[in-house]
Amino acid sequence: MNNKDEGITKGLTLPLYRGPYQYNGASPWYTQIGIGTPAQQLKLAMDSGSNFNWISSSLSSVFNRQHYGGLCFDTNASSTFKASKSGLKTVDFGPWGSMQVCPGQEAITLDVADGMDEFTNEMYFSEKYSGSQFAELDWDGGIGIPSYSYQPVTGDTNKLQAYRGVHRTDVTTETSPFHFVESLLDNHIIEDDSLYVSFQTDPITKRGEVSFGRLDESYKDSLEYLHLRWKQVPGEKLKSLYYIWTTPMQSLSIGDKQIVKADANQPLSFCLDSGSSLFKGDPDIMLRAYCQASLTNGDLKIELDSDSSGNNQSLTIPSSLYNVEIEAGALLGETFAQFQPMAGLNGITLVGSVLMDHLYCVYEYKVDKKNNNRIFPAGMWLFNKPNGVKIITQEKAKPAPIF
Numbered sequence: 364m365n366n367k368d369e370g371i372t373k374g375l376t377l378p379l380y381r382g383p384y385q386y387n388g389a390s391p392w393y394t395q396i397g398i399g400t401p402a403q404q405l406k407l408a409m410d411s412g413s414n415f416n417w418i419s420s421s422l423s424s425v426f427n428r429q430h431y432g433g434l435c436f437d438t439n440a441s442s443t444f445k446a447s448k449s450g451l452k453t454v455d456f457g458p459w460g461s462m463q464v465c466p467g468q469e470a471i472t473l474d475v476a477d478g479m480d481e482f483t484n485e486m487y488f489s490e491k492y493s494g495s496q497f498a499e500l501d502w503d504g505g506i507g508i509p510s511y512s513y514q515p516v517t518g519d520t521n522k523l524q525a526y527r528g529v530h531r532t533d534v535t536t537e538t539s540p541f542h543f544v545e546s547l548l549d550n551h552i553i554e555d556d557s558l559y560v561s562f563q564t565d566p567i568t569k570r571g572e573v574s575f576g577r578l579d580e581s582y583k584d585s586l587e588y589l590h591l592r593w594k595q596v597p598g599e600k601l602k603s604l605y606y607i608w609t610t611p612m613q614s615l616s617i618g619d620k621q622i623v624k625a626d627a628n629q630p631l632s633f634c635l636d637s638g639s640s641l642f643k644g645d646p647d648i649m650l651r652a653y654c655q656a657s658l659t660n661g662d663l664k665i666e667l668d669s670d671s672s673g674n675n676q677s678l679t680i681p682s683s684l685y686n687v688e689i690e691a692g693a694l695l696g697e698t699f700a701q702f703q704p705m706a707g708l709n710g711i712t713l714v715g716s717v718l719m720d721h722l723y724c725v726y727e728y729k730v731d732k733k734n735n736n737r738i739f740p741a742g743m744w745l746f747n748k749p750n751g752v753k754i755i756t757q758e759k760a761k762p763a764p765i766f
């Protein structure tokens with residue numbers, strides 16, 4: 364059924380709140396969601412750079428769960444908490460380190476259009492984590508919004524296996540309870556003809572919203588937008604990144620200096636990660652970008668793949684957006700260019716709120732009806748905000764076809 368038929372409103376919109384900008388690479392934005400029975404309200408990031416759900420929990424001692432968000436889920440106070448029999452496992456958080464977690468299941472309560480809705484999702488309940496970056500985290504956990512809920516089996520791209528997040532023994536199960544968007548679809552909160560996740564945030568008012576299965580109709584006539592098709596990052600070593608929202612990137616420049624250009628030996632990818640804040644990625648690219656930005660304060664220009672009509676697509680980001688003041692934590696009061704090297708992301712440039720705060724951003728999925736209704740990523744749509752910074756300088760001939 365189309366969402367607009369018979370006056371029925373489908374979809375879900377959650378308010379977003381902004382914590383202080385800290386130099387830990389994580390977005391300052393979070394929503395508040397009820398977890399457990401009775402529901403405990405926690406601050407959770409909606410994270411398109413992750414393929415699992417996790418929350419700070421009472422399973423860890425107070426010394427092993429220090430974070431700025433400050434809350435944790437009390438497993439003893441919930442009648443629906445179920446721990447997996449598989450025991451503790453370690454989850455890799457990249458440069459942040461690792462987290463020891465208890466896999467399990469818990470109820471999620473959402474305020475939807477026609478009342479409250481509840482469903483069960485699998486989650487990681489923290490047992491131990493530490494470090495300055497975790498300590499400066501504005502949220503109490505994160506909900507993953509990955510591009511795929513499955514990834515290719517090593518050595519055979521025609522076969523798919525469940526994510527590392529799914530700890531059930533039957534990895535051939537066709538739906539992944541770790542995938543929040545799939546859960547919304549399975550519970551008919553969103554429909555398969557409106558598989559959109561959109562973000563709209565305002566760093567001045569510190570308020571925003573994330574919508575599932577809904578689009579902001581005020582952008583339906585806009586010609587200032589880009590369509591970035593999803594494409595897996597190339598290279599065998601990066602197969603584990605099948606879940607992130609990447610698109611081909613042609614070059615990155617600051618001022619009149621080109622930092623990097625794609626070629627046959629060095630393919631490049633760009634990623635929009637709602638769980639992140641600053642620019643991070645390939646260590647060499649980020650170090651060179653930081654040095655050039657610090658010296659010149661030049662505009663950052665990212666050249667992307669052409670659109671379906673062969674038109675060039677690019678983003679132009681002035682230094683006023685990438686030079687950010689740190690609002691809390693160890694570097695409180697410092698202002699500097701937000702570029703951070705990250706090991707393991709060769710050829711990738713990734714960014715979150717530093718850019719997303721100034722665009723209307725939509726992630727689009729499609730349904731493969733011939734393959735057990737799995738959802739897969741179609742791409743990302745980026746729109747200039749009315750009266751905002753003209754990050755997208757080209758105009759399209761027609762409005763975006765997603766409306």
